[in-house]
Amino acid sequence: MTDGPGTGRGESASADVRPAPPSTPPPPQPAGRALVAMMAFATGAVIANLYYAQPLVDRLAEVFESGSGAVGLVITVTQIGYAIGLATLVPLGDLVERRRLLAVLLGAATLGMAAMAAAPSLAILGAAAAIVGLTSVAVQVIVPFAHVLAADGRQGQVVATVMSGLLLGILLSRTVAGVVAELFGWRAVFVLGALLSAAIAVVLWRTLPTVVPTTRLGYPALLMSVVRLVREEPVLRLRIVYGALTFSTFSVFWTSAGFLLAERPYDWNNAEIGAFALFGVMGALAAKFAGRLADRGWATWTTGFFVLITALSYVLIGAGATSLAALVIGVVLMDMGVQGTHINNQNLIFALRPEARSRLNTAYMVAYFLSASVGSALSAYVYAAHGWIGVSVLGAAFPAVACAVWLAEISLGRRRAA
The missing domain is CATH 1.20.1250.20 (MFS general substrate transporter like domains)
Structure with missing residues (x-):
C-alpha cells in the first residue's frame, strides 16, 4: 500500500480494436x-x-x-x-x-x-x-x-x-x-x-x-478495463479510499454551512452566505504546495499531514457555532487538507499507467463523486437531528478514518521493508 511506479503491464489484447493511426505526430x-x-x-x-x-x-x-x-x-x-x-x-x-x-x-x-x-x-x-x-x-x-x-x-x-x-x-x-x-x-x-x-x-x-x-480497445472493452485497473492497482484502491473519505467531509461542511449561517447568532442573508465561500478559496490556494512536494516524492508523508489537519479542523468548525473566527480558520484548514490530499491522489494514480490516465481518473472520480453525495445526504439528516455539533462530529469522523488508514499504510510499508 505504499507509493510506487505502475506495474508496467500493457493492456490485454482484444479482438474489438480500432486500426492504428496511419502516422504518429511527435510528442507535444x-x-x-x-x-x-x-x-x-x-x-x-x-x-x-x-x-x-x-x-x-x-x-x-x-x-x-x-x-x-x-x-x-x-x-x-x-x-x-x-x-x-x-x-x-x-x-x-x-x-x-x-x-x-x-x-x-x-x-x-x-x-x-x-x-x-x-x-x-x-x-x-x-x-x-x-x-x-x-x-x-x-x-x-x-x-x-x-x-x-x-x-x-x-x-x-x-x-x-x-x-x-x-x-x-x-x-x-x-x-x-x-x-x-x-x-x-x-x-x-x-x-x-x-x-x-x-x-x-x-x-x-x-x-x-x-x-x-493511448489505446485501441473497443468501447465496451474500454469500460471493462476501468474495473480491471481497480482490481490490479493497489495504489489506486488506496487513493480512492483517501479521496472518498476527505471529499465526503467537504460535502458534510458545505451542505450545512448555509443552515448555520442563516440562523442565530449569524442571521446572514443569501449574499453574505455566498460570500463565505471566499474563505474556502483561501484554503484551496494554500494547498498548491502539495504539488511541489509530490514531485519530490513526499506524497505519502504529506497525505498523513493533510488528512490530520482535515480532522483537526473540525474542532474549530464545531466552535464556529458561536465564533466566526473559529469557523473561518476551520474552513480554511479543512479545504486545504481536502485539496492537498486530492492533489497527492491524482499525481500518484496518473503515474501508475500513463496509457490509461483517463480510465484511472474515471475510477477515482466516480468514487470521489459518490462519496460527496453520501456526505451531503448525511449532513442534512444529522443537522436536522443533532444541529451543528452533530455535523462537526460527522465531518471529523471521515478524515479520522483516513488517518487510521494512513497509519496502517505506513506500518505495512515498514514491515515489508524490514
Whole structure:
C-alpha cells in the first residue's frame, strides 16, 4: 500500500480494436504557464455549470410556479448526468484524441446552458440540466491531459494548479450566480455559463496540442478495463479510499454551512452566505504546495499531514457555532487538507499507467463523486437531528478514518521493508 511506479503491464489484447493511426505526430512540447493557467480557468468555469442553479432554487420555484422539491430535482438530474458522464465519457480520453473530445463535450455543454437560459418550463430546464451535467465531465478530461502536457518533474505542480482552478469554480459558482441573478436576472446566469463554455471550447481547440490516443480497445472493452485497473492497482484502491473519505467531509461542511449561517447568532442573508465561500478559496490556494512536494516524492508523508489537519479542523468548525473566527480558520484548514490530499491522489494514480490516465481518473472520480453525495445526504439528516455539533462530529469522523488508514499504510510499508 505504499507509493510506487505502475506495474508496467500493457493492456490485454482484444479482438474489438480500432486500426492504428496511419502516422504518429511527435510528442507535444511541455505546456507553458499560460496554457496551464488557461486549463485551470477552463476547469473552474466549466465545473461551475453544475452549481449555478443551487442558489436560485427559490427564484426558479417562483418563476415556474413549482415547489422547491420539484426545482431540487433539476439539481439532482444535473448531478446524475455528471455521474453518468464520469463513468461513460471520461474513459474516452484514452481512446479519442483529447482535443477533439473536449470540443464535442464543451459544444454540447454550451447548447445545454443556452437551453437552460431559454427554458419555458421546468421540464425543459431539467432536461437541459441533465445534458449540462453529462458534458461538464470535460473537466475530468482536462485534468489528466494537464498531466500529459506537464514537463518531467513538474507534473505535481501542474496538476495542483489545474485542480485549484476546479475547486475555485465549485466554491465561487454560487457567489457568481447570486450576484449575476441579482443584477441581471436568473436567465443571465445560464447565459454567462453558455458564453464561457463556448469561449473555452474555441480557446482550447486553438491552443491545445494534438496527442495520439493511448489505446485501441473497443468501447465496451474500454469500460471493462476501468474495473480491471481497480482490481490490479493497489495504489489506486488506496487513493480512492483517501479521496472518498476527505471529499465526503467537504460535502458534510458545505451542505450545512448555509443552515448555520442563516440562523442565530449569524442571521446572514443569501449574499453574505455566498460570500463565505471566499474563505474556502483561501484554503484551496494554500494547498498548491502539495504539488511541489509530490514531485519530490513526499506524497505519502504529506497525505498523513493533510488528512490530520482535515480532522483537526473540525474542532474549530464545531466552535464556529458561536465564533466566526473559529469557523473561518476551520474552513480554511479543512479545504486545504481536502485539496492537498486530492492533489497527492491524482499525481500518484496518473503515474501508475500513463496509457490509461483517463480510465484511472474515471475510477477515482466516480468514487470521489459518490462519496460527496453520501456526505451531503448525511449532513442534512444529522443537522436536522443533532444541529451543528452533530455535523462537526460527522465531518471529523471521515478524515479520522483516513488517518487510521494512513497509519496502517505506513506500518505495512515498514514491515515489508524490514
